[in-house]
Amino acid sequence: MEKTSSGEHILQPAYVRISDDLRSRIRGGDLKPHAPLPPERELCLDHGVSRMTARRALNILESEGLVYRDYRDGKRGTFVSEPRIELRLGSFSREISKAGRHPGAELLWAEKKPASHAQAAALGIDTGASVVALQRLRRSDNEPLALETTFYPAHILPGFLKEDLSGSLWDVLRNKYAIIPARTVANLEVVVLDQEASHLLQTRQAAAGLRLIRRTFDKDGKCFEYAEDTYRADRVSLVIDREIDE
Amino acid sequence: MEKTSSGEHILQPAYVRISDDLRSRIRGGDLKPHAPLPPERELCLDHGVSRMTARRALNILESEGLVYRDYRDGKRGTFVSEPRIELRLGSFSREISKAGRHPGAELLWAEKKPASHAQAAALGIDTGASVVALQRLRRSDNEPLALETTFYPAHILPGFLKEDLSGSLWDVLRNKYAIIPARTVANLEVVVLDQEASHLLQTRQAAAGLRLIRRTFDKDGKCFEYAEDTYRADRVSLVIDREIDE
DNA sequence: CAGTGGTCTAGACCACAAT
DNA sequence: TTGTGGTCTAGACCACTGT
Structure with missing residues (x-):
C-alpha cells in the first residue's frame, strides 16, 4: 500500500x-x-x-x-467513546468536576485481617499483625473508573470500620483520628486487568489498566496507609500536580 | 473449563x-x-x-x-522480560540507579520553530511565536525507554541550541539561565504508540505507551516549559513522590 | 427470528536471521 | 534450508438482545 x-x-x-x-x-x-x-x-x-x-x-x-x-x-x-475522565492524583476524592458528572465510591468490602508480607513491609508492622482493609469502586456518572484497595494498621484506627467509608478516607483520618497526610510515594505502571478487576470495572477481558501502588506518610515520616489502585486505562487520565523541591 | x-x-x-x-x-x-x-x-x-x-x-x-x-x-x-525500569517523575534526568545500568539521552533533533496552538497556549505566548523545540530518546543500558519532546519560548533562552542538550535540561536552565523549576503539572494517560514512536522505542506495532503531557512553572507561576513524554508501557514504571499541601 | 460482537479453527504466505 | 514470529483468510459457532 x-x-x-x-x-x-x-x-x-x-x-x-x-x-x-x-x-x-x-x-x-x-x-x-x-x-x-x-x-x-x-x-x-x-x-x-x-x-x-x-x-x-x-x-x-x-x-x-x-x-x-x-x-x-x-x-x-x-x-x-466520550473523552477520558481526568482524575487528580493525590486528592483521590476529588475528580475534576465536569458538568453533569458526579463522583461516587461504592464500598465493596471492609474487614480486619492479618497483614500480608507486602502490606506489613509497607506499613512498617509485623507480617500477620492486624490491618483494616477495604475495597471501593470509584465511579463517575455510574461509569466505573477505578478499584481502590486500602490498608491501615488496625491499632491506629479503633472503630474505623464503623465510620462512613464511602467518602474521602483522608477526611475521616484527619477529622476522627487527627492523622494528617503529608507525603505520598507511588509507583505507577500499565497492567492487564485480571478477571475480577475487568468484571468490576466492566471492561473486556484482559483490558489495559493503570496500577498505582502508593504509600502515604504523616509529617513525622510514618507510613500509615498502603493502597493499590487500579484505573481503567481507556477511560481515565491522571493529573499530577507537584511542587519541585530539588 | x-x-x-x-x-x-x-x-x-x-x-x-x-x-x-x-x-x-x-x-x-x-x-x-x-x-x-x-x-x-x-x-x-x-x-x-x-x-x-x-x-x-x-x-x-x-x-x-x-x-x-x-x-x-x-x-x-x-x-x-527483565523487571521494569523505575523512572522517577519530576526529576527526569535521574532514573533509579540499578547496578550495571546507566542512563543516557540521545538528542534526536533540536530547532527553533513557530509555536503550534497547543504549545503557545501552554507557554502563554502567541501562536506562531518562536519556540525552541527538541526531541530526545532516553535509554537505560541502550534499551530505549522514553521519547521526550520539549518546548521553550525562544526569547527566554538565547543560545540554548548550542548548549549540551544530552544531560539534564533543568540543570542547563538553572545554571545558564537562572530559571528555577518550582512546580510541574502533568497529565498522564495510556496511549497506543504511533508508527514513529513504536519505531524509535523499538516496540511492536500499536504497542501501549504512557503519555505524559506536562508543564513546568517557575516560582512566579510562569510556565517556561511544555513537554510531551512517551514511555514504553511494557518496560517502565513511574515513581511519583509528592508532598501533600491540602 | 435477525443482527451484533466474542471466540476459535486450520490452514496460508511472508520476512528475517542463522546454518 | 530451517525455524521463528507477523500477518491474513474464510469461514464457523456462540451469547446476547430486541423484534
Whole structure:
C-alpha cells in the first residue's frame, strides 16, 4: 500500500491502515461520542479484509479509549467513546468536576485481617499483625473508573470500620483520628486487568489498566496507609500536580 | 473449563487460560529473564488450540511486559522480560540507579520553530511565536525507554541550541539561565504508540505507551516549559513522590 | 427470528536471521 | 534450508438482545 524507496519505506499492515482511517474519521469530528461505527462485517467489505483483521483495527481503537463495544438502544455495536475522565492524583476524592458528572465510591468490602508480607513491609508492622482493609469502586456518572484497595494498621484506627467509608478516607483520618497526610510515594505502571478487576470495572477481558501502588506518610515520616489502585486505562487520565523541591 | 453454578460462574476463554498458565510459570520463577518460551506452534499442540489463540495469550503477556519477542542467540523467539525500569517523575534526568545500568539521552533533533496552538497556549505566548523545540530518546543500558519532546519560548533562552542538550535540561536552565523549576503539572494517560514512536522505542506495532503531557512553572507561576513524554508501557514504571499541601 | 460482537479453527504466505 | 514470529483468510459457532 505504501510507497517504498531505498530503505526508507514502511509497509503498513492492513489493521494499522484501517485503524488509522477510522481514527482520523473520529478525531475529525465526523463521528460524535456514542455514534455507532459500521458493524465489523461491513468494515470487512469496505476495506476488503477478513473479520479478524477488521477486529484487530477496532481492538486498537478500543485500547486507545476511542471506541467501546456495548449495547446501546438495545443493539450490540461499536460506538465512539466520550473523552477520558481526568482524575487528580493525590486528592483521590476529588475528580475534576465536569458538568453533569458526579463522583461516587461504592464500598465493596471492609474487614480486619492479618497483614500480608507486602502490606506489613509497607506499613512498617509485623507480617500477620492486624490491618483494616477495604475495597471501593470509584465511579463517575455510574461509569466505573477505578478499584481502590486500602490498608491501615488496625491499632491506629479503633472503630474505623464503623465510620462512613464511602467518602474521602483522608477526611475521616484527619477529622476522627487527627492523622494528617503529608507525603505520598507511588509507583505507577500499565497492567492487564485480571478477571475480577475487568468484571468490576466492566471492561473486556484482559483490558489495559493503570496500577498505582502508593504509600502515604504523616509529617513525622510514618507510613500509615498502603493502597493499590487500579484505573481503567481507556477511560481515565491522571493529573499530577507537584511542587519541585530539588 | 470452569465450574458454572447459578449465575456465579465464569467460563474463561482459552487465551485467558493459556496466558494465566504461562504467567504463573514465569512468576513462579520457573523461567528466568531472557529464557525462551516454547515456540507458538508448540504451545498450540500443548494446549490444543490454533495458533491465533496461542498468539492471543502471548500478546497479553507481551503487553503486560512479561515477555518480549526478539532475536536472541541468532534465533527468533519469545523470551521472559527483565523487571521494569523505575523512572522517577519530576526529576527526569535521574532514573533509579540499578547496578550495571546507566542512563543516557540521545538528542534526536533540536530547532527553533513557530509555536503550534497547543504549545503557545501552554507557554502563554502567541501562536506562531518562536519556540525552541527538541526531541530526545532516553535509554537505560541502550534499551530505549522514553521519547521526550520539549518546548521553550525562544526569547527566554538565547543560545540554548548550542548548549549540551544530552544531560539534564533543568540543570542547563538553572545554571545558564537562572530559571528555577518550582512546580510541574502533568497529565498522564495510556496511549497506543504511533508508527514513529513504536519505531524509535523499538516496540511492536500499536504497542501501549504512557503519555505524559506536562508543564513546568517557575516560582512566579510562569510556565517556561511544555513537554510531551512517551514511555514504553511494557518496560517502565513511574515513581511519583509528592508532598501533600491540602 | 435477525443482527451484533466474542471466540476459535486450520490452514496460508511472508520476512528475517542463522546454518 | 530451517525455524521463528507477523500477518491474513474464510469461514464457523456462540451469547446476547430486541423484534
